Amino acid sequence: MAAAGGVPNQEEKYMYSEKVMDHFQNPRNVGEIENPSGVGTVGNAKCGDIMRIYLDIDDNGIIRDCKFKTFGCGAAVATSSMATELVKGKSIQEAMEVTNKAVMEALDGLPPVKVHCSLLAEEAIHAALWDYAEKNHIKITGLTKPKSDIHEGEEAEQEEY
Amino acid sequence: MAAAGGVPNQEEKYMYSEKVMDHFQNPRNVGEIENPSGVGTVGNAKCGDIMRIYLDIDDNGIIRDCKFKTFGCGAAVATSSMATELVKGKSIQEAMEVTNKAVMEALDGLPPVKVHCSLLAEEAIHAALWDYAEKNHIKITGLTKPKSDIHEGEEAEQEEY
Amino acid sequence: MSRLIYLDNAATTKTVPEVVEAMLPYFTEHYGNASSIYSLGRDSKEPMNAARKTIADVLGAKENEIYFTAGGSEADNWALKATAEAYQEKGKHIITTKIEHHAILHTCEYLEKRGFEVTYLDVDEFGVVKLDQLEKAIRPDTILISVMFANNEIGTIEPIREIGEIAHKHGILFHTDAVQAFGQVPISVDEMQIDMLSSSGHKLHGPKGIGFLYIRKGVKIRSFVHGGAQERKRRAGTENIPGIAGYGKAAEIAAATMEERIKKETELRDYMIGRVLKEVPYTRLNGHPKKRLPNNVNFSFQFVEGESLLIMLDMDGICASSGSACTSGSLDPSHVLLAIGLPHEIAHGSLRLTMSEETTKEDIDFTIESIKKIVERMRSMSPLYEDFIKKSGK
Amino acid sequence: MSRLIYLDNAATTKTVPEVVEAMLPYFTEHYGNASSIYSLGRDSKEPMNAARKTIADVLGAKENEIYFTAGGSEADNWALKATAEAYQEKGKHIITTKIEHHAILHTCEYLEKRGFEVTYLDVDEFGVVKLDQLEKAIRPDTILISVMFANNEIGTIEPIREIGEIAHKHGILFHTDAVQAFGQVPISVDEMQIDMLSSSGHKLHGPKGIGFLYIRKGVKIRSFVHGGAQERKRRAGTENIPGIAGYGKAAEIAAATMEERIKKETELRDYMIGRVLKEVPYTRLNGHPKKRLPNNVNFSFQFVEGESLLIMLDMDGICASSGSACTSGSLDPSHVLLAIGLPHEIAHGSLRLTMSEETTKEDIDFTIESIKKIVERMRSMSPLYEDFIKKSGK
Ligand SMILES: Cc1ncc(COP(=O)(O)O)c(C=O)c1O
Numbered sequence A, B: 001m002a003a004a005g006g007v008p009n010q011e012e013k014y015m016y017s018e019k020v021m022d023h024f025q026n027p028r029n030v031g032e033i034e035n036p037s038g039v040g041t042v043g044n045a046k047c048g049d050i051m052r053i054y055l056d057i058d059d060n061g062i063i064r065d066c067k068f069k070t071f072g073c074g075a076a077v078a079t080s081s082m083a084t085e086l087v088k089g090k091s092i093q094e095a096m097e098v099t100n101k102a103v104m105e106a107l108d109g110l111p112p113v114k115v116h117c118s119l120l121a122e123e124a125i126h127a128a129l130w131d132y133a134e135k136n137h138i139k140i141t142g143l144t145k146p147k148s149d150i151h152e153g154e155e156a157e158q159e160e161y
Numbered sequence C, D: 001m002s003r004l005i006y007l008d009n010a011a012t013t014k015t016v017p018e019v020v021e022a023m024l025p026y027f028t029e030h031y032g033n034a035s036s037i038y039s040l041g042r043d044s045k046e047p048m049n050a051a052r053k054t055i056a057d058v059l060g061a062k063e064n065e066i067y068f069t070a071g072g073s074e075a076d077n078w079a080l081k082a083t084a085e086a087y088q089e090k091g092k093h094i095i096t097t098k099i100e101h102h103a104i105l106h107t108c109e110y111l112e113k114r115g116f117e118v119t120y121l122d123v124d125e126f127g128v129v130k131l132d133q134l135e136k137a138i139r140p141d142t143i144l145i146s147v148m149f150a151n152n153e154i155g156t157i158e159p160i161r162e163i164g165e166i167a168h169k170h171g172i173l174f175h176t177d178a179v180q181a182f183g184q185v186p187i188s189v190d191e192m193q194i195d196m197l198s199s200s201g202h203k204l205h206g207p208k209g210i211g212f213l214y215i216r217k218g219v220k221i222r223s224f225v226h227g228g229a230q231e232r233k234r235r236a237g238t239e240n241i242p243g244i245a246g247y248g249k250a251a252e253i254a255a256a257t258m259e260e261r262i263k264k265e266t267e268l269r270d271y272m273i274g275r276v277l278k279e280v281p282y283t284r285l286n287g288h289p290k291k292r293l294p295n296n297v298n299f300s301f302q303f304v305e306g307e308s309l310l311i312m313l314d315m316d317g318i319c320a321s322s323g324s325a326c327t328s329g330s331l332d333p334s335h336v337l338l339a340i341g342l343p344h345e346i347a348h349g350s351l352r353l354t355m356s357e358e359t360t361k362e363d364i365d366f367t368i369e370s371i372k373k374i375v376e377r378m379r380s381m382s383p384l385y386e387d388f389i390k391k392s393g394k
């Protein structure tokens, strides 16, 4: 069936922006790092999203490499991919500034019901950095122990009338 | 707009049978009789149906002529017309047998919501005969004083589930 | 039948070809479920969003205030029942009028059986709601005022802006059944302070089986049809995309042509009223002479019964109506005509003629001649007319 | 997109050209209001009567037991709410199942808030209602048993005949949501002792926005939508004649092709199930292996998330669904999959593929290859799969 009738609008074709679709279809930095400097896993399968980030950090505290694995929806995959791109080559302090807002903006936005996925990416980076800090007995300014489940207490979005 | 698409079915075109439509379009015996032997008016305008029947009865008690005037729906007009046809030439006793059922059958039936109109025709004949009997101080077997409003106490048909 | 003059546009309208055209792609081609994630489904979202926007624009509303329903009746039921349910803590009193459509009246009766109290406002001889009576009817426990925008039988347009003002002055929600008005006359939900508004597609050359309820943001009514999360979780059921697309197109056309149409129809309407009142004796115009829908004419012909009149007009190729088409299964004379003070026998002799853009002066002239002939014929066989003539000594 | 394989027929179907053809005369030509008295209006009555008869015949019902609605959701709401209302003197207890569509479940929740008690029956691992549990749940104040004919997600067909027998043995009304079953499998309301049955046109290649509720003669429920006297005074609203005509045609086609279709679809279904279970590891079939809709297949692929799977299938031109399409606005895993005992993460990885008559073996083969490729790719990037492989020491 060809899309005739002049109806579909390419932008509307998916609920996601083109950038999201690109990162979903061609995710950057998928995989594992052997003996990573830090690794963090967040989310839980009950909610349908799990994100794991591996970091390879050099002696100057620069993130040399970053890989991810994600079980989750299109937005979860795309935010993981974008988050790894954003932290790669950055210093630890710079990586701390890769917030969910930054990831979302870099992806040209997410549909409202998917905004929580970008939170997951931020948390995954923080979890991996926490692991790195623990292993190396250092303290990273602004970094707190990751929650075991970032979704807890979150409520299904209520319609606003 | 022509009726294309093979859809309408002539029989279904009106809620009424062909006979009813014929008597509605070409009502027989419309009019008044000057100095009638008997005249009867039944129904009331509130209900939307008033029927008046004029009788010209000869000395042998034969209905020589019969005319009607009706304010009412298609069924009311058609039953009036048919009722006058049925009583014309009949004896008084024969006319007493022109029941609502007989009128309805002669018209090939009426839609359920319109059955009460055929009652009106029977009542109108009876009312005219009553008037004749009163005027001539005779008694017609089986004839009782007409109700002033045959619709009273009648309830709008309830749907049957 | 060689000629058909359709003058029952208040009952339903022809779905115009442009509307059908707008619907067709969504049957066999872009038929996906609008709630699905794949592109075929998302193809259906677009016409829905577009229709919502078109309709919202016509009303001066926001897109997310338009909720599609299966028609005007569902919209009316939803507005009344859900408001009753949501606001019953505040009170159980509703104000409406005696001339509402049955979708409102029967819903009110239903609510009355469930402990709500309903005040049915009178109207004047022209069918206009009495504003002073409305003010007096308001009580501390009044939760809703529902007054139709324009009456479906006699075409009278109600003082909506004034009613909206009164409602809001007292902090009461205001619903209007605009099934006859939407697309026919200008409506602004903000200027008129309307909180909820019902509409039905098939009254403005859109498809049957689709309507909408406008619900102002902040009005906290819930679903009437429970189930899936469609319509922002407020109206369950797989979206009727062809219907919605068709409705959007119909609203678009209606808005674009409204000004010109009002002018043309008003002219024809007043021409018909003038001629009939002059040329057919013992005739009255029902409804307001000026504050009426541009396409509505409603007469009562004394001594004549409506159904017979309709069938005879039909035989001349003219489709019209006597009282609301929705109630023609019933034998009762129209509650609207009784409310404006007509006696029963006159109410029975009413004729409603409602035009569309397609109606021509020629159609109207033909109709007037037909009416004259039929009314005369029917009077000649009417016992009421006979009595009247005898009494007046003619 | 060069190729489109539509395997989401449980969400909605293509309105087939014959159905559109059957609708078209009633838009621009025979558009009269079916309740009107003139011939143009009466032209609309005929297709409505014909559709009613076709549908009644398919069910072994009488014509005057079929009431048209705007769809399955309205029919479900009507059956439950009106039964609750009409029979509350007898009792306020309703029995249904945990795997009903939201149109039933959310309506039940609504009734629970209004003083009714609802028992939600469990199902076994295949999604089949437990009859002994049903018998035990019956109380003197039980007024209604509502069990779906076939589940929309996992396709399981319930033991309707046995449930009807149990209901009637106890003098309890029996409603079945047959939205997924009508036109797909044979149904006899008499043999199965069904008192009310819901259906929706767009699930069987009919139009969207039209459905019906079968109400057995003698069941004394009243209107859900109040207003005009349409549908024997039980469902107000100007009749959606094009929709009804289209639905009639769809039912006619469905009935005529059912036997052959069931045979063909069952074969394809079992072929697909066989191959996928064999060729994709860590996969389970959801729903009953045999007692299931001929066109329904539902898998869970471990370590894989459903939405991603759907988007990737879409990129291969395959339309499918993960859980009910109606709830895809929600993030919760399907209540049906949880009810058959799946853990959350497995429920998230479910895929529903529902065929139509048009589906070919070639389509299925292409789909299986696509699934294999995508599942493998997704597992390679799944942290759950990584953990699983490491744990199992591979
Ligand atoms: C089992 C079941 N019941 C009810 C419905 C609701 O039908 P509709 O969306 O047509 O109102 C659906 C489909 O969405 C369904 O699958």
Ligand SMILES: Cc1ncc(COP(=O)(O)O)c(C=O)c1O
Residues within 6 Å of the ligand: C010, C070, C071, C072, C073, C074, C076, C101, C103, C148, C150, C151, C152, C177, C179, C180, C200, C201, C202, C211, C326, D236, D237, D238, D239
């Ligand atoms: C004023 C008014 N309200 C409500 C309705 C009901 O609309 P529908 O029949 O499309 O449900 C109508 C028309 O029948 C109407 O004229």
